[in-house]
Every structure is written in structure tokens, then in C-alpha cells.
Amino acid sequence: MPNWPRSSQTVNSRASTELSDERAAGLPTPRADWALFLDFDGTLVEIAEHPEAVHVPAQLIGLLDALVQSLDGAVAIVSGRPLEGLDALLGGALPAVAGLHGLERRSLGGQIHRPADRRAELDGLRQALEAFAGEHPGAHVEDKGNAIALHYRRDPALERPARALVEHHCESLGESFRLQSGKQVLEVGPAGHDKGTVIEAFMAEPPFHGRIPVCLGDDVTDEDAFAAVNRLGGHSIRIGTDRPTAASHALASVNEAYQWLNRLPRHLRPIQ
Ligand SMILES: O=P(O)(O)OC[C@H]1O[C@H](O[C@H]2O[C@H](CO)[C@@H](O)[C@H](O)[C@H]2O)[C@H](O)[C@@H](O)[C@@H]1O
Numbered sequence: 292m293p294n295w296p297r298s299s300q301t302v303n304s305r306a307s308t309e310l311s312d313e314r315a316a317g318l319p320t321p322r323a324d325w326a327l328f329l330d331f332d333g334t335l336v337e338i339a340e341h342p343e344a345v346h347v348p349a350q351l352i353g354l355l356d357a358l359v360q361s362l363d364g365a366v367a368i369v370s371g372r373p374l375e376g377l378d379a380l381l382g383g384a385l386p387a388v389a390g391l392h393g394l395e396r397r398s399l400g401g402q403i404h405r406p407a408d409r410r411a412e413l414d415g416l417r418q419a420l421e422a423f424a425g426e427h428p429g430a431h432v433e434d435k436g437n438a439i440a441l442h443y444r445r446d447p448a449l450e451r452p453a454r455a456l457v458e459h460h461c462e463s464l465g466e467s468f469r470l471q472s473g474k475q476v477l478e479v480g481p482a483g484h485d486k487g488t489v490i491e492a493f494m495a496e497p498p499f500h501g502r503i504p505v506c507l508g509d510d511v512t513d514e515d516a517f518a519a520v521n522r523l524g525g526h527s528i529r530i531g532t533d534r535p536t537a538a539s540h541a542l543a544s545v546n547e548a549y550q551w552l553n554r555l556p557r558h559l560r561p562i563q
Contacts, residue, residue: 324503334548336545341444347381396492423452439478440476440479
């Protein structure tokens with residue numbers, strides 16, 4: 292669980308030192324014209340054994356609210372989880388949310404953008420994954436509607452047979468579906484959307500339009516987001532340092548991400 296500052300006084304008295312540290316670490320100087328795109332698992336919450344076992348600190352809602360207020364609403368969660376799941380975990384705290392790695396999106400005004408229902412096409416894969424999980428207690432199937440995920444965190448040795456099974460079914464689904472690998476998970480869903488395309492969609496509309504995109508993420512699927520943000524002249528920040536990345540900056544852990552995000556509302560440089 293992240294170490295939250297004990298009081299705002301403690302934070303304020305350390306503010307100037309912290310900002311010098313940020314500059315030394317090469318982190319971008321916060322600006323009031325940023326648009327913030329935040330991954331969820333591994334960025335805002337620590338990775339847990341099971342998707343339903345994540346701990347959402349109560350303070351996270353307050354932090355998101357403070358960021359939304361200070362950036363005039365230009366804050367979105369961009370996750371692999373479905374919209375409804377994110378709303379349940381965050382108490383519907385954030386209006387702008389993208390789920391299923393860019394497949395579905397709710398804009399700030401509440402409009403939902405979602406492609407046609409393709410669940411039926413995943414029936415064969417769903418049955419095969421359920422059968423696999425039935426035989427292997429370390430596997431877990433997460434049915435996300437238009438996408439389906441096979442988790443093997445509880446038994447990493449399952450990666451090989453799990454991948455072989457998912458690849459086999461993905462091939463028969465054809466090119467309009469794609470396989471995405473994440474942290475000890477294999478996910479199948481409709482092709483043509485990713486975290487980069489959804490950030491571009493947010494950036495085309497208010498209040499994101501015209502701002503500088505800044506993205507925080509930890510996983511391989513966040514690389515699409517990093518590439519899009521880099522292309523758009525923004526800043527990409529990888530949480531963790533364990534593999535090569537397109538991100539321009541890094542924070543070591545979820546805890547560091549919290550500390551940095553906590554300071555942002557007080558240190559945004561005004562638009563000139
Ligand atoms: O884009 P994200 O918000 O990072 O979501 C990516 C996937 O996160 C979840 O799975 C991952 O986190 C689980 C809980 O910590 C962990 O048990 C699992 O091993 C990770 O892969 C979520 O369950 C998926 O639906 C998301 O796609």
C-alpha cells in the first residue's frame with residue numbers, strides 16, 4: 292500500500308526540496324495546461340494476486356478529485372479493466388474513463404463510446420478458457436464482455452500452455468481480434484483499438500484538446516499510450532524500471548507515483 296503523507300504541513304515544508312529532486316531526476320515540471328492519463332493496475336494500485344483483490348486506498352478518490360479540479364477536468368483513467376469495474380472500484384469518482392485497453396470510453400460529458408457487442412464470437416474461447424481454469428486452479432478467467440482475459444499469476448508455470456491455448460483460439464477468430472499480453476495475463480478482444488488510439492480520441496475533445504498529454508503507466512499495454520503521447524509532444528512516465536520502454540521518464544513504484552501525483556495540484560505552473 293502506498294505511504295501517504297501524514298499531513299499537508301509535512302508535504303508543504305518539504306515542497307521545494309521535492310521539486311529540486313524532481314528536476315534532478317529529470318521529471319517534467321508540472322504545468323496547468325497538462326492533460327493527465329492514468330493507468331490503473333500497477334500505477335494507481337499495487338498489483339494483487341487476483342483482479343478482485345486490489346486495494347484501493349480511500350485517499351485515491353480525494354487525489355483524483357484534486358487533480359480533476361486543478362486541471363479543469365482534463366484527467367482520465369485509461370485501463371484494461373471494463374468501465375463498470377473501474378466505476379465500482381473508484382465509486383464512479385472520475386467521469387472520463389477508458390476501459391478494455393481503449394475499446395470503450397466515457398468522455399467527460401458522460402457520453403459512452405463502445406463498439407458493437409461481439410461477445411458471442413468469443414463463446415468458443417470462453418468455454419476453452421473455463422475448461423483450462425477448471426483443470427488448473429492457478430488460472431483465472433476474467434470475462435470482460437467484449438474481451439476476455441486468462442490470468443496465471445497464481446501459477447506462473449502455466450504461461451506456456453495458457454499462451455498456446457489462447458494463440459490457437461485467437462488465430463481461428465481471425466484478424467478482427469487481437470491477443471494482448473500483460474502482467475501474467477493474456478487478453479483477447481476486438482482489434483483496432485489500444486491505449487494510444489483512445490488517448491488520441493480524448494485529446495480531440497474538450498477539456499483535453501489543446502493541452503499537453505502526460506501519461507503514467509506500468510505495463511506493456513501502456514507502451515501504445517506512451518508512443519501516442521510522445522507523438523503528441525507530451526510526457527510519458529513509466530512506473531517501474533524492469534524492461535525497455537518508449538516512456539520518456541520513470542518513477543520507481545506505485546508509491547512514488549502517488550507522491551508525485553499528490554504534489555501536482557500545488558505545483559502546476561500557470562499557462563503563459
Ligand atoms: O491497464 P490496467 O489498468 O493496468 O489494467 C491491466 C489489467 O489489470 C488487471 O490485471 C492485472 O492486475 C491484477 C490485480 O493486481 C493482477 O492480479 C493481474 O495479474 C494483472 O494482470 C485486470 O484484471 C485486467 O482486466 C486488466 O486488463
